[in-house]
Amino acid sequence: MEPVKEDVEEYGWREVKLPSLIPVVPPPELGRETGERRRGRDIIVAVDHGPNSKLAFDWTLIHLCRLADTIHLVNAVSSVSNEVVYESSQALMEKLAIEAYEVAMVRTVARIVEGDAGKAICKEAERILPVAVVMGTRGRSLLQSVLQGSVSEHVFHNCTAAPVIIVPGIGEA
Secondary structure (H helix, E strand, C coil): CCCCCCCCCCCCEEEECCCCCCCCCCCCCCCCCCHHHHHCCEEEEECCCCHHHHHHHHHHHHHCCCCCCEEEEEEEECCCCCHHHHHHHHHHHHHHHHHHHHHHCCEEEEEEEECCHHHHHHHHHHHHCCCEEEEECCCCCHHHHHHHCCHHHHHHHHCCCCCEEEECCCCCC
16 A cells, blocks of 8 residues: 655745855764764754854854764755845855854855745755754744744754754843
């Protein structure tokens, strides 16, 4: 018996060409270090142009990243064919990639995805299978997020590929 596929949605995306910042990983000093530690881990950070997204990115660099990890920057937009949106997102991701290399010496891969932000982030997590998905909040009140919905809540409840870390904005904790 073959499983029924429910609402398999295709989504558009575009790779972002980032400056070639490839960190050099030294050989392991201890024999007990695992292959995962030497190889590095994949971490998804959902970014947009808001301050809480930048706070989540900074939190990831400080608290989660280690040498040889790869940060996958994911930005969900309404249309990847809109050049103005693409160029502004590309500029943001280039800036974050340079900062990631300077601060934590981690490799960065960027992708701009099209469609509903929550669903697109969950699809990227299924594709990459990261150790974590990190994202910020929009800064809405409890009532606003209940009435209007929240991308971080959607990802938190529907992402089964990895644990979701939601970094609260300044003054929300």
